[in-house]
Amino acid sequence: MSGSALTYTFLGPEGTFTEAALLQVPGAAEANRVPCSNVNTALERVRRGEADAAMVPIENSVEGGVTATLDAIATGTELRIIREALVPITFVLVARPGVKIADIHRVSTHGHAWAQCRLWVDDNIPNAEYVPGSSTAAAAVGLLEGDAHYDAAICAPLVAAERPGLNILAENIGDNPGAVTRFVLVSRPGALTERTGSDKTTVVVPLPEDRPGALMEILDQFATRGVNLSRIESRPTGQYLGHYFFSIDADGHASDARVADALAGLHRISPATRFLGSYARADAQQTSVAPHTSDAAFASAHAWVRGILGGESAPQSVG
Known part of the structure; x- marks a missing residue:
């Protein structure tokens, strides 16, 4: 990489649990942080030398392994895991101003987040349809775009706090209050x-x-x-x-x-x-x-x- 500042990719956009994991890395707050729409893109930028390392989710205490990451690092040019980070996971339900829980028919989020909130969803919006999102933050940000084809999103509290156009309709909606996701920092092969x-x-x-x-x-x-x-x-x-x-x-x-x-x-x-x-x-x-x-x-x-x-x-x- 050119210049002295390190460049990290992560599963974005900004405000994801993955970025929270990346910020646990010393110096990451001052480094160049590049959000990516999916795990493969984040890792490929590392393989091509466009980034020094990528932070990606690999395991969740409720859902087990993150298949997209397991598959992406098992194939292609070899990579190395150099660090891991643990992030406690909490979820909120957000929507645009004026939308109430009774108005919700379609909800978007990442598949692992949806699985971790199913009991709350079944109790409160049992007829809501799930719309897969590339990440929890991407689903929330999508609500701020005019062509969003869903009514609400499940995301991290930080995402809602940083975007004034989102209203929090429910907090702590995860089925397991002790849920933790494990993330790994992946770079090109080098010294152990x-x-x-x-x-x-x-x-x-x-x-x-x-x-x-x-x-x-x-x-x-x-x-x-x-x-x-x-x-x-x-x-x-x-x-x-x-x-x-x-x-x-x-x-x-x-x-x-x-x-x-x-x-x-x-x-x-x-x-x-x-x-x-x-x-x-x-x-x-x-x-x-x-x-x-x-x-x-x-x-x-x-x-x-x-x-x-x-x-x-x-x-x-x-x-």
């Missing part, structure tokens, strides 16, 4: 972030062959090395019916011996495995490591094998 002891590693593993035990073989690479998985989701590759890849978050850093050994095992059985990064956990939760899976245990075991191969340790006689 430093290990902190509270880390996460993300990989994409294509199922090498659709046969009994194929998934178990993948999971065993982690289990036998004491690596805990915090997320695993299957996604279709799009090549043909029944062909899937697995998106996996594992506790630990690629420089941890147990994680490195697991990655090597994955590559042996599925050479198309894609490493998406090791980075600090947003919640700073320390990774629990059993003594026999510690770096010291792996180093001792490797030294023992080297000793055998080097003839330093003769096998004991039997009988």
